[in-house]
Every structure is written in C-alpha cells, then in structure tokens.
Amino acid sequence: MAVPADILRTAVERYLDLHAHPELSGAEHRTAGLFAAWLTAEECSVTTGIGGHGVAGVLRNGDGPTVLLRAELDALPVTERTGLPYASTVRGVMHACGHDLHLAALAAAVTLLARERDSWSGTLVALGQPAEESLTGARAVLTDGLYERVPVPDVVLAQHCAPIAAGTVAHARGPLLAGSRTLEVVLHGRGGHAGAPQLTVDPVVAAAAVVTRLQAVVARETDPAEQAVLTVGRLHAGDQPNVVPDDAELGITLRAFTEDALDRLTAAVERVVRAESEASACPTPPEVTVTGSSPVLMADGATARAVFAAQAAHFGAARMRDWPGGMATEDFPLLGAAGAGLHGRSGIRSVYWMLGTASSAGVAAVPAPVPGNHSPEYAPDVRTALPTGIEALAAAARALLPA
Known part of the structure; x- marks a missing residue:
C-alpha cells in the first residue's frame, strides 16, 4: 500500500524544513x-530531553511486543553546495548524511501506523536520537535512562540513506557497518626558533613519520582478506611558520568488522607512536588516548529475515538488494544487544537496512560517481526515497507487531 497523499505531503514539507x-x-x-x-499530534506519550535533546514517543495499541524505531536529529559541519532551493540556511552546517530524511520518514511512519491500528498490536516507540555523528548520542540517551523512561523494546529498528538506487532497500548477510575506535595522540617535542633547529626536537617531523609508518599497519600487518581502515583525519602542530612547536596532535580513526581487529589496530597505533617518539628523541613520552568507539553493526539473523520478507512482500523482489557491508560506523548497536553492558538489558534484537537515495536521472551520461553521504553536494532523490523510507519502516513494524 502506498503512503496516503496527505501523509506524504506533510512528510515532504517536514523534510524540506x-x-x-x-x-x-x-x-x-x-x-x-x-x-x-x-509525535504529540499522533497521541503518543512523549518524553523530551533524554541524553541532551533526545525525544521518545510511545504509542500503545493493545497487547504484544515492543518495537523501537530510531532516527537521528543531527547534521554535519559541512557547507552545502547542492544549489537546491531548500538548501541549508545555516552557515557551515548541512544535513549531508540524510538524517533529515530519516526523521521525516519516521514521523510519517508513526502517523501511518497510528491510523491503521487494526493492522498491528503491541507498543511502538519512536526515538529521535541526538548526536549520532559524534557517536555519543546512543550512549547518552541510555545512560540518561532511556529504558527506564520508555518500555524496553524487544526489537530496535533503523535505516540509513545510502548512495544506491532510490526506491530500493538493502540488507546485509553479515556485518552491515564497521566498528570503530577514535584515538587522540599528542607528541611532545621541544620548541624553538626555526633558524636553530638543532636546539629543538621537532614534533612535526615525528608526527609526519607516524603518519607515514601507520600506513603499513593495514598494508603490511593486516590480512588482505580482512577489511580494515586506518585514517589520520587531523594533524595539528604550531601556529607560526618560523617557530618549531612544542607539541603535535593527531586524530586517528580505526574501522574494522571485528573487535579483535580493532584491538590489534589500536595496539599497532600505540606501538608506532611510541617508537617514532623515541626515534625522534622526544623529551616526554607521547599520549595515546581512546576517546570514542562504536560496536560492529550486525543485525539479528532471524529477525532481519522476517523484516526482509515483509519488505519484499510490500515492495516486490526487484526493489530489494544485498548490502556488502560498509566501513562507515554507527552507535545504533548500543540500543540493542551490543549495549547490554551499558543498559543492562539482554536479548534486545536489532535490524538495520540501507535506504537507496541516488537518482538514476542522467547517471548513464555522467561517468562521475553520485555524491555520497557527507559530501557538500549530497542531495537524496526525495520524491522516491522518502516514501520508500516511510513504507520500509511501517512494513518492518507491522511484521514484528502482528495484529
């Protein structure tokens, strides 16, 4: 069943806003x-201010299981270059990852399910999660008592925009997204005059050596059959060209599909940093701090198969895809079984799928790739992707909340 015209029109207006x-x-x-x-307009019981700006709405509809649908609230520090008439009005900030589409789709799915209560039974929880881009939001809402404020879900569901054909939905047979570690590194040198380098210990040179040497951690220390990514995303040292600084700072992200691999990558970074610091005769040992992490995103097999079947019955097999897994990362797994140590609830199953957003218009004539997530030119095909997102969520919820 297609999304009713009035619900879709409202969803589009919300997305544009x-x-x-x-x-x-x-x-x-x-x-x-x-x-x-x-959510209040749909007669949900609404709680705000969870873990910052988190919002949860509860819609009860008789006996049955509890299913939580999650979408994200936050955008990225990206300057938009889409040229769209509804482009960001906030300087240097853009919904470059599709969270606006996720949220509009979730709100519309709640409206659809609220209208069609005879098609399902149980409790629906809609969560608007803050701070997903910083990988801190899921942990924040949980430590702030999310599962004391709303019914504990049996299943948590989410979807995410992906640069595949709009109108399609993709599920993975293995890991969907990688786990991650974020490391902050400080190399301590001895600053001084650029014209007297012999009196200094230059942390910039040490940092450059670290960046170069770290490339071998994946290229030469990781099994080629094992997917892993190591990225030095930030290197900062000094403010003046004629001054050797005291310190150099690096921000490093690790991605892999197993916790063992992440442990090995973390240990390798620490080893390389300490070795290069010593090789440069730095006067003080370096600092290596893990400042963030996220689990590998793996859906519950049986539940994911049930959701896939429901969506395939709704959309038709031609619109269903296999997802090979990606090296992006998410904090969504913490809401389910992967976060049991954090929220104290065992057995919460999770399902996650990718929502196609790329328009096929003109693709054949343009060899350049379609701008993907986090690009300043990222522009989902809203006409096709938004109704698909609404229907995908509603079909999944109905499959797990049978009448």
Missing part, C-alpha cells in the same frame, strides 16, 4: 522540538 534548518550534534533544540510536536 529540516533540511533548511540543520543543527549540529548536541545542539538539536529546534529539531527535537519539531519531532516532539509531531
């Missing part, structure tokens, strides 16, 4: 207020 008014992680005040109002 969200896209034009993005808010960064931890600052999603306006977005959270809008989502709370939309």
